[in-house]
Amino acid sequence: MGRVDVEQAMRQHFARLHRAALVLTGSPWDADDLAQETFLVLARHPDQYEGRSELYTWLYGILLNLERRRRRRDNMRRWKLRVLWNNEGCERTLPAAETAIEVSEWKKSLWAEVAKLPDGQRQALVLRFSEHLRYDEIALVLSCPLGTVKSRIFHGLAALREKLAGCDDEAMGTIPDNAWEDVSRAV
Numbered sequence: 001m002g003r004v005d006v007e008q009a010m011r012q013h014f015a016r017l018h019r020a021a022l023v024l025t026g027s028p029w030d031a032d033d034l035a036q037e038t039f040l041v042l043a044r045h046p047d048q049y050e051g052r053s054e055l056y057t058w059l060y061g062i063l064l065n066l067e068r069r070r071r072r073r074d075n076m077r078r079w080k081l082r083v084l085w086n087n088e089g090c091e092r093t094l095p096a097a098e099t100a101i102e103v104s105e106w107k108k109s110l111w112a113e114v115a116k117l118p119d120g121q122r123q124a125l126v127l128r129f130s131e132h133l134r135y136d137e138i139a140l141v142l143s144c145p146l147g148t149v150k151s152r153i154f155h156g157l158a159a160l161r162e163k164l165a166g167c168d169d170e171a172m173g174t175i176p177d178n179a180w181e182d183v184s185r186a187v
Contacts, residue, residue, distance in 0.1 A: 004046045004055065010039050013056045016131065017063055023111050023130040024067050024122070034070070038063045053140045060131070060141040064123055071119075113163050114156070121156030124149055
């Protein structure tokens with residue numbers, strides 16, 4: 001496979017990857033960073049793309065790996081801060097990175113519930129319903145069998161259905177139209 005034109009790849013795929021990063025993180029700042037880091041990886045190693053899949057599915061794989069690393073690093077940082085604060089006898093909670101309004105809006109959204117799911121389910125649902133990838137494309141991005149993708153989506157939708165069972169119609173209206181077909185099978 002020839003070298004990838006990084007600038008052209010950015011023009012074609014940046015908005016799409018940024019949207020996926022925004023859904024995954026819930027933060028526009030983190031989404032900016034993740035999308036840019038994804039293209040930095042491509043810029044530094046353009047010959048690593050071997051052409052076995054579409055370029056955008058390969059880029060989603062990079063994005064998900066970066067997001068997974070960032071999540072682990074952030075969880076470790078929060079844990080260390082909690083230990084520090086608890087050792088100093090401080091009863092306060094850690095300060096939020098975003099404003100209270102942003103956090104409130106995010107928590108109200110369906111994607112906030114998706115963000116609470118296990119990584120595999122969360123990633124599969126984002127790629128399916130936010131990025132509209134086919135199941136076989138999701139399997140390529142996540143480097144797992146097609147049956148695993150179907151299982152993750154099935155169980156993720158079942159968990160969402162259970163969480164949203166008592167919600168009002170406004171919250172239920174945030175589920176993408178194409179999800180209802182899968183949601184009905186998840187019960």
